[in-house]
Amino acid sequence: MKSCVLAYSGGLDTSVILGWLQDQGYEVHCVYVDLGQPCEDRDAIMEKARTCGAKSSRLVDVREELCRDFAFPVLKWQAKYEQIYLLGTSIARPLISKVCLEVAREVGATAYAHGATGKGNDQCRFQLAAEALDPSIEMIAPWRIKSFRDAFPGRTELIEYCDVKKIPVKASTAKPYSSDENVLHISYEAGKLEELDVNGVELVEFGMGVSPQEAPDQPEEVTIGFESGVPKTLNGKAVNALEMVESLNTIAGRNGVGRIDMVENRFVGMKSRGVYESPGMTVLYDALMYIEQLTMDRDLMHLRDRMAPEVAEMVYYGFWYTPKMDALMSFIETAQRPVTGEVTLQLYKGNIMVSSRSSPNSLYDEEIATMEGGGSYNQDDAEGFLRIQGLPSRVQGRVTPRKF
Secondary structure, three states: OEEEEEEOOOOHHHHHHHHHHHHOOEEEEEEEEEOOOOOOOHHHHHHHHHHOOOOEEEEEEOHHHHHHHHHHHHHHOOOOEOOOEOOOOOOHHHHHHHHHHHHHHHHOOOEEEOOOOOOOOHHHHHHHHHHHHOOOOEEEOHHHOHHHHHHOOOHHHHHHHHHHHOOOOOOOOOOOOEEEEOOOOEEEEOHHHHOOOOOHHHHOOOOOOOOHHHOOOOOEEEEEEEEOOEEEEEOOEEOOHHHHHHHHHHHHHOOOOOEEEEEEEOOOOOEEEEEEEOHHHHHHHHHHHHHHHHHOOHHHHHHHHHHHHHHHHHHHHOOOOOHHHHHHHHHHHHHOOOOOEEEEEEEEOOEEEEEEEEOOOOOOOHHHHOOOOOOOOOOOHHHHHHHHHOHHHHHHHHHOOOOO
16 A cells, blocks of 8 residues: 655644545555644544544654744844745745655655645645655645545535545634644735735734734833854743744734734745734844844845845745755854844834843944044045045046036
């Protein structure tokens, strides 16, 4: 019998896919990758998979790995897709594929299945990651298979299949949008959110924090310490990556931080509308920026900033396991070596304001920067500096006079 690993959530789609794969003659091993999804009965999900015929089912907790080895390296790049999206869903997908392929190797499976649709980005991220890690793997994406779509054109047919197969599914009223959650963020899309005249922030029932209007009337301070670009301490206490993100989610969430509403360009070519909340990571991006302002060389920072959109695009598209990304990550490790220090921020009704910042590697010299008299900067030096900088302009101006 052919053997397959299924990225399994226990929801309607993957429950149907589990049964359908068995109908196609596959022995199925279900893998629930714990990324910090909403509180669910994990044991019940695993038992459900076995009851529904899975050869095996297992839960793999990768919350710490997601923060430490995936989100934090992207943070060092200050990478945001199309200037705004912090890549909370995108960066989790290559990790899911990695875990599923590790299980496939262990159980001897030759195929890897997932429930992503043929219109979205996740199918790209899952497959590009999987084929980079194991080029021999057979990818099964049922929603890209016409016979599967013909059999299940809508939710009604999915539920009917579960009734026939005696697959237990929750009978719940569907929200007017879909959502995907992990420890880094929650994304909301589809349904009513596809209508651009609908106020997404008012429609969505946010799960990680309050609105800025409902946040406290007094600012809350938070202090974050970094070592070589990695957040290490929170309010003076050493914490691991997961604790850092979860704690900041709570603190920033109660202060209305980290909500966005955007229309983005999917990898497959279409534009789509998404609403996101990412309170903890939003604070970390700002906090790291303030330490970088003290410690990163100007030209190095500007080079990083020019390259950051490229990194964000690669993560968004799914090109995580590539030589190009390996090289870029080596670059940022070197670039971030001096980025050590501590910053105190004020969080107030969705805003983030810096209160203080310090670093043992600070390049800021008050004696040079002061606008007061004295100091160590000789303003006479600027005369020669500007004569050299302006030389090409003076020559060009004589050859081709500009009208003004």
